[in-house]
Amino acid sequence: MKPLILYGTETGNAEMLAEDIASHLGDAQLLNMSDATVAALTAAGLLIVVCSTYGEGELPSGARALHAAVEAARPDLSNLRFAAFSLGDKATYPDTFARGGAIWAETLSALGARQLGEIATHDAAGADLAEEIALPWIDDIMAEA
Amino acid sequence: MSAPSIAIVGAGPAGLFTAQALRRALPTAPITVIDRLPVPFGLLRYGVAPDHQGTKAIARQFERLFERENVRFCGGIEVGADLPLETLRRGHTIVVLAAGLQGDRPLAIPGDDLPGIIGSGRLTRWFNDHPDEAGFDPPIGRRVAIIGNGNVALDIARIFAKSEAEFAGSDLSPRTLARISAAGVEEIVVIGRGQADAARFDPALLKEFTRLGETHVKAEVAGSEASQSPVATALREIDGTGALPGNARRRLTFRFGLTPKHIRSADGALVLHLARTSGDGNEAAIATDTVITAIGFDAGRTGLPRTEWLQGDGTLAVRIAPGLYASGWFRRGPRGTIPDNRAEAREVADRIVADVSCGAVPAVSTDIQADLFARAVSYAGWTAIRDREIAEAPAGRVRIKCPTAAQMRAIAAGAPAP
Numbered sequence: 001m002k003p004l005i006l007y008g009t010e011t012g013n014a015e016m017l018a019e020d021i022a023s024h025l026g027d028a029q030l031l032n033m034s035d036a037t038v039a040a041l042t043a044a045g046l047l048i049v050v051c052s053t054y055g056e057g058e059l060p061s062g063a064r065a066l067h068a069a070v071e072a073a074r075p076d077l078s079n080l081r082f083a084a085f086s087l088g089d090k091a092t093y094p095d096t097f098a099r100g101g102a103i104w105a106e107t108l109s110a111l112g113a114r115q116l117g118e119i120a121t122h123d124a125a126g127a128d129l130a131e132e133i134a135l136p137w138i139d140d141i142m143a144e145a
Numbered sequence: 146m147s148a149p150s151i152a153i154v155g156a157g158p159a160g161l162f163t164a165q166a167l168r169r170a171l172p173t174a175p176i177t178v179i180d181r182l183p184v185p186f187g188l189l190r191y192g193v194a195p196d197h198q199g200t201k202a203i204a205r206q207f208e209r210l211f212e213r214e215n216v217r218f219c220g221g222i223e224v225g226a227d228l229p230l231e232t233l234r235r236g237h238t239i240v241v242l243a244a245g246l247q248g249d250r251p252l253a254i255p256g257d258d259l260p261g262i263i264g265s266g267r268l269t270r271w272f273n274d275h276p277d278e279a280g281f282d283p284p285i286g287r288r289v290a291i292i293g294n295g296n297v298a299l300d301i302a303r304i305f306a307k308s309e310a311e312f313a314g315s316d317l318s319p320r321t322l323a324r325i326s327a328a329g330v331e332e333i334v335v336i337g338r339g340q341a342d343a344a345r346f347d348p349a350l351l352k353e354f355t356r357l358g359e360t361h362v363k364a365e366v367a368g369s370e371a372s373q374s375p376v377a378t379a380l381r382e383i384d385g386t387g388a389l390p391g392n393a394r395r396r397l398t399f400r401f402g403l404t405p406k407h408i409r410s411a412d413g414a415l416v417l418h419l420a421r422t423s424g425d426g427n428e429a430a431i432a433t434d435t436v437i438t439a440i441g442f443d444a445g446r447t448g449l450p451r452t453e454w455l456q457g458d459g460t461l462a463v464r465i466a467p468g469l470y471a472s473g474w475f476r477r478g479p480r481g482t483i484p485d486n487r488a489e490a491r492e493v494a495d496r497i498v499a500d501v502s503c504g505a506v507p508a509v510s511t512d513i514q515a516d517l518f519a520r521a522v523s524y525a526g527w528t529a530i531r532d533r534e535i536a537e538a539p540a541g542r543v544r545i546k547c548p549t550a551a552q553m554r555a556i557a558a559g560a561p562a563p
Contacts, residue, residue, distance in 0.1 A: 010484045012165070012206050056349045061484070089199030091314060093349060124199035125314065 001145065004044040008033040008051040008063030008100060013124065014087050018050040020131045021085075021138050034062035038073045046145055047082040047113070048138065049104045053089075057096025059103055070107060078112035083141040084119045085134055091125035098122075117141050148174040149238035149501050150509060154224045154449075156180035157187020159473020159486045160243035161207040166494030168214050171501070176216045177514075179233075181223035182276065183522040183553040184530060185211075187245060189483075190546075191275045194300040195317040196307070198543060203483065211524040220522035221554065225448025228517070234468060236513030238506050239497055242465070243472040246479050248445020252292065252438050256408030260284060261415050265297045265439035272304055272321050274546035276553070285328040286434020290417055292405055293439030294337035294344040301437055303353060305330045306360040306387075306397050313541045318548075333360075333397040334431060338422050341365075341380045341401045342372035348379035354397070355386040361393035362386050365400050403429055408436060442479035451475065463496050468507040470497060526557025 005028050007018035015032070022030045028048075031040060041047065054060045059067055086101025098121040105119055120137040122130040151167055153160045156178045164176050184190065186204050193200045210216040222228050224244070234240050249264025251257050261284050271278040289305055291298050309322060337344050341364065354362050364384040369377040380399060387393065403419040406428075410416075414434050421427045444451045454461045454471070459478055461471040472493040473486050481489075500506055530553050534544040547553045 011203050012162070012487060013203060016206050016209070055347070056352070092197055092199055092353060095352070096349075124202040129205070 001046045002027050002029060003046040003048050003142075003145075004029045004031060004040065005048045005050060006031050006033055006036060006041075006044075007049075008060045008066075008104075010052055010054045010060035010062065013130070014050050014052040014060070014100075017085070017087065017122070017130045017134055021048065021050065021134055024135050024138065025142070032062065033066045036066050038066075038069050038075055041070060041080070042075045042077065044080060047080055047108070048141070049082060049084040049101060049108075050087075050134075051084070051100035051104055052087040053093070053096065053098055053100035057093070057099035059100055063100070067103070067107065070111070074111060076112055077108060080108065080113040081116055081145060082108050082113050083116045083138075085137065086119055086121045087130065088121065088123060089125050090123040116144050149506060150174065150236075151176045151239040151241070151497075152233055152237040153178045153241045153243055154233070155187060155243035155245055155473070155475065156182075156185035156218065156220070157243065157245055157473070158189055158203065158483050159245065159475070159490060160187070160241070161185070161210065162487045162490035163241050163243055163472045163493055164210055164216050165206065166491045167497065168210060168216060170494055170498045175514075177219055177237075177517070178216060179219040179222050179224060179228075179517075179521070181221070181226075181244075183221040183550055183557060184527055184547075185218055185220065185524075191270055191273045193273075194269075194304065195273055196303070196312055196315040197300075198314060198316065200483070217518070218521075218524040218527060219517055220527060220557075221550065222517065222521050223448060227520075230449060232511075232513060234507075235510045236517075237468075238509055239468055239470065239501070241470045241472055241493065241497070242449060242475050244447065244449060244475045246442040246444055246474045247447065248443040249438060250441040250443050252405055252408075252440065254405055254407050256410075257438075259408055259410050259415060261286070261410070261434060262408065262436045262438065265291075265293065265301060265437055266442055266445075268301060268437055269297065272317065272325075274318055274321070274548050276548065276550040279549045282324070284435060285325065285330065286414070287329050288332040288414075288433040289330055289334070289435045289437065290431055290433040291333065291335045291437045291439055292417075293441075294335070294339065294346060294401075295439065295441075296345070296347050296350055298335055298437075298439040299346055299350050301439060302333055302335050302397055305333050306354070306357050306362075306395065308357075308359040308394075311358060314543065316538075316542055316544045316546060318542075318545055319539055331395045332433075333395065334433070335397070335399045336403050336405070336417075336419070336431075337399070337401045338404050339401065340372075341369035341399070342374040342377035344376050344380070344401070346376050346379070348375040351376070351379040351383050354383045357387035357397075359394040360387045361390045361396050363396065363398040365398065368402060442474070463493050464500065467505065522554060522557045529559065530556045
């Protein structure tokens, strides 16, 4: 099944990672949360969320409108399977590290969507590159999907 | 349409986000980013605090522009000094000025030029090893007063408030840390004109102060007790945190509602005289050794005639003249964060693409590329500097920055550092 890669970004790091995942998969649809509607979510069968974290564990500004719309519409997502990758900065924000992807996982799960795998995270202050974590992770997710 | 040739002046976040947006819209256009320093990344490298490496990680996006997306770097060429802007314009269809703002806005009160007073931009450059400040020895004493209520003031307060161990994982140089430690800072006061709920501190960044191991934190939020604003709430939360008063090596106090009136020197120190901003006639005096002004930036030293282009609202138009554009702080003044610069860069790129599409751009009359690249530090030169900085990082540091432009040029040229 062709996955929808839905990304929420503030400075572009999550966008770059989402593009890397899309190129790695080859056959995937890439969509910025700031351009997405609730209908795009309900139409997807397999969703890969890539989302950064801003401020005190908040969603990036480009993701907030979509999240609010999903929370308001409360669509039945029992036909949706999803995986989530979360970006954050553990050194500066240890208490709220990488909440962005987790917020989406909580919302999607509450609406009946089934989560594949664990939420993967990347620490911007760490030594690893995001794609080095994300590409093996997405291979495992796609094997499970 | 044929691909326009593009030169961007300034390899900081504003210039590089503009390059990124233009590359997406114009995949075949030659794009060159010029910086007065031999190294790229501007405020990401020299403004973002050395202990905020996560923020600096945006550089990964910009490295891709140069490594994979055919954007070229020309370092060590100052447009308006080494290269006339008119020459650059004759050689490119589009020139985007994203050179930032380097000057510290002065307090503009009597005594604001006394020894012991330092602008926040200069101090920030110094603790980030900016080559312009390689010879600067900042007069830091035991008592430090920081005037300003933005995130720059927070960065400076935090750099003085942290213990040596708390800089693990940063790129603060041992030389700079030794200088800060030798000052033996005991008292840090951050002073705002407005009340706590009017402070422009990022509440998330205030949380960092609760974790300080050597510094006791006080926030005098009287007058904002009832405010539910995120910043007032965060300030109430950090009040009384950090090290316990009995164990603390120093104290950090946030004070509000005080307007600086004049500074005088007394007995080898400074006295900062303030009036209550509320106008109740009450005054305060703070004895201190060092005053740091963190009240904003202006154009400072630049060879570009920015003031001639200013509009009535204090900003520049996106399009200054046919083929000449502005982006980032250079365009709109010293307000806004890295994400704001990214959003603006996309708007500037949209405007350029629209102008290119309808032919509203000048023709190129000369080819200056060969001369430009012959004089510049290339991206390969920068990666040689970068690799050396990482390889020579001391324990607990992610890099040690090359301190002078001459050493940068030598490493870039493959020569032993002088």
